[in-house]
Amino acid sequence: MQLISPVEIVKGNVLAVQDYAQLSGRALKNIFKQPRYVADTLQQADLIGVGSLPIVVLTGFFTGAVLALQSSATLIKFGSLSLTGQLVSLSMVRELGPVLTSLMVAGRNASGMASELGSMKVTEQIDAMRALGTDPTKKLVTPRVVSSVVMLFFLTIISDLVGLTGGWVVSLLLLGLNSYQFWNQAYQNLVAEDVTMGLVKPVIFGFIISTVGCYYGLSTKGGTQGVGRSTTQAVVAASVLILVVDFFITRIIMSWFGSGI
Amino acid sequence: MPSQQSRSGTLVMEPEQQDFTVTYDDVRLAFEENQVLQGISFQLRRGETKVLLGVAGSGKSTILKLGLGLMKPDSGRITVLGQEVSSMPEEDLFALRRRVGMVFQESALFDSFNVEENVSYRLREEHVAEDEINRRVIEALRFVELEHTLKKFPSELSGGMRRRVAIARAIITEPEVILYDSPTGGLDPITSTRIIELVVKQRDVYKTSALLVTHRLQDAFTMASSYFDTKANEMRPVTAETPVDTNTSFLIMRDGKVIFDGSAGELACTDNEYIREYIS
Numbered sequence: 001m002q003l004i005s006p007v008e009i010v011k012g013n014v015l016a017v018q019d020y021a022q023l024s025g026r027a028l029k030n031i032f033k034q035p036r037y038v039a040d041t042l043q044q045a046d047l048i049g050v051g052s053l054p055i056v057v058l059t060g061f062f063t064g065a066v067l068a069l070q071s072s073a074t075l076i077k078f079g080s081l082s083l084t085g086q087l088v089s090l091s092m093v094r095e096l097g098p099v100l101t102s103l104m105v106a107g108r109n110a111s112g113m114a115s116e117l118g119s120m121k122v123t124e125q126i127d128a129m130r131a132l133g134t135d136p137t138k139k140l141v142t143p144r145v146v147s148s149v150v151m152l153f154f155l156t157i158i159s160d161l162v163g164l165t166g167g168w169v170v171s172l173l174l175l176g177l178n179s180y181q182f183w184n185q186a187y188q189n190l191v192a193e194d195v196t197m198g199l200v201k202p203v204i205f206g207f208i209i210s211t212v213g214c215y216y217g218l219s220t221k222g223g224t225q226g227v228g229r230s231t232t233q234a235v236v237a238a239s240v241l242i243l244v245v246d247f248f249i250t251r252i253i254m255s256w257f258g259s260g261i
Numbered sequence: 262m263p264s265q266q267s268r269s270g271t272l273v274m275e276p277e278q279q280d281f282t283v284t285y286d287d288v289r290l291a292f293e294e295n296q297v298l299q300g301i302s303f304q305l306r307r308g309e310t311k312v313l314l315g316v317a318g319s320g321k322s323t324i325l326k327l328g329l330g331l332m333k334p335d336s337g338r339i340t341v342l343g344q345e346v347s348s349m350p351e352e353d354l355f356a357l358r359r360r361v362g363m364v365f366q367e368s369a370l371f372d373s374f375n376v377e378e379n380v381s382y383r384l385r386e387e388h389v390a391e392d393e394i395n396r397r398v399i400e401a402l403r404f405v406e407l408e409h410t411l412k413k414f415p416s417e418l419s420g421g422m423r424r425r426v427a428i429a430r431a432i433i434t435e436p437e438v439i440l441y442d443s444p445t446g447g448l449d450p451i452t453s454t455r456i457i458e459l460v461v462k463q464r465d466v467y468k469t470s471a472l473l474v475t476h477r478l479q480d481a482f483t484m485a486s487s488y489f490d491t492k493a494n495e496m497r498p499v500t501a502e503t504p505v506d507t508n509t510s511f512l513i514m515r516d517g518k519v520i521f522d523g524s525a526g527e528l529a530c531t532d533n534e535y536i537r538e539y540i541s
């Protein structure tokens with residue numbers, strides 16, 4: 001096996017980041033330019049939004065439910081079981097709703113995009129598209145970015161609501177809290193900061209999922225094996241990036257609102 | 262270049278480029294260590310079909326892809342229809358590419374689109390009216406004798422049918438230049454002749470300029486010695502009574518360089534050992 005010098009590796013990574021940034025930039029710029037591929041965007045929206053709904057509902061519900069269950073163990077020690085609603089709603093809206101939904105959609109759609117575009121790349125269909133005078137970033141990337149961002153936004157809201165419902169069901173049936181206590185706590189304690197955080201995150205995560213998926217797809221090399229590699233790399237990179245970026249968004253929004261440290 | 266009657270009567274262009282639709286000037290390209298093209302220069306006249314010959318891996322497909330700006334050369338200039346593709350940014354190339362047709366070596370049909378959607382792709386992109394699209398798709402598919410496969414997907418077609426669909430997709434907008442990459446590769450003689458007939462028809466009926474890559478020398482000679490008879494709607498050999506100019510030339514590559522560029526007549530009387538062996 002041939003050894004690759006560390007300098008080459010670093011150079012390769014820097015170039016990859018640069019290519020990724022360029023692709024993302026172009027995908028954004030295309031939103032404001034003709035031609036717009038509305039039909040392709042709607043088709044992607046259906047694929048991402050409607051297609052992901054079942055898994056988002058399931059994960060949301062059980063996350064909310066388990067949150068209620070876990071927190072009850074601690075809260076009961078302090079005699080404040082009635083705070084369950086607040087705990088579930090804050091955790092869901094600020095963190096778990098956006099992050100878990102994004103991770104689910106990343107697993108489902110970043111991989112889908114990478115493998116679809118990757119197959120097109122290795123069978124020269126991307127080149128054929130360019131040869132026919134269509135910009136693949138306009139026809140393939142931008143519709144995926146737009147629909148991912150919009151759909152993830154709504155999927156997250158649905159996930160939050162379903163998560164709260166999960167928490168409520170557990171509170172009602174297992175913890176013996178009444179509905180009013182739960183929902184009142186859940187609603188009363190949400191402030192602008194929580195809602196902002198909960199709605200900004202999915203927009204950014206949607207952008208990450210789609211651009212990472214498309215980037216790995218379009219930079220696929222090496223036949224069918226290459227498609228497999230791009231697909232896994234896309235999911236891994238998107239997931240890691242979501243978790244890292246999540247930390248920074250949280251930090252930035254907290255300092256905007258002057259909360260935390 | 263031998264001077265020949267130009268067919269570009271109505272086109273206004275810079276005087277020096279009037280006759281040439283495609284020019285390559287000292288084009289070089291290497292893939293890492295592999296020096297694929299080492300100074301390729303040639304010109305394609307308007308209405309001319311140039312047949313690119315060379316052993317497998319000699320860089321023929323690479324030359325065609327460079328011509329569309331799908332790759333960039335390391336050095337040298339390539340102009341297509343008066344525009345320098347070798348230095349144009351990707352965004353500006355799309356408009357030019359719409360005036361050029363390309364048939365890929367492996368057809369490169371969109372596999373999630375059916376035949377009709379593949380062939381009509383360019384027209385749909387240009388928002389042509391739906392009934393106009395239908396008319397032209399049928400016309401283009403009739404040209405390649407595949408009008409009964411409209412709703413089939415590429416995976417349901419044979420290799421030869423895919424090739425012909427790719428040709429239909431390339432010619433539907435009547436481009437001024439067509440790049441054919443091995444349109445007869447791996448096909449039986451009957452289908453190959455049929456495809457060559459299409460190319461000749463395109464050349465003689467629509468006066469398209471073309472670069473054509475092939476491994477089958479007999480195809481190249483058929484092209485150089487046949488013309489398309491529009492009345493009979495078939496390809497006919499050129500005879501003494503029908504002295505038609507077939508507008509076909511040959512370009513042979515070896516080791517990244519052009520070793521022959523000229524007409525069939527010139528090819529027949531060359532004394533280069535390698536070429537003699539190649540064409541025998």
Ligand SMILES: Nc1ncnc2c1ncn2[C@@H]1O[C@H](COP(=O)(O)OP(=O)(O)OP(=O)(O)O)[C@@H](O)[C@H]1O
Nearest residue numbers: 292295297315316317318319320321322323324366
């Ligand atoms: N994307 C690429 N990366 C690295 N090397 C490449 C690439 N494309 C082509 N090559 C190399 O360039 C050379 C020429 O390739 P090309 O496809 O142009 O050959 P060709 O003349 O079309 O061959 P064939 O007649 O078999 O189609 C080959 O040696 C090939 O290995």
Ligand SMILES: [Mg+2]
Nearest residue numbers: 321322323366
């Ligand atoms: Mg080739």
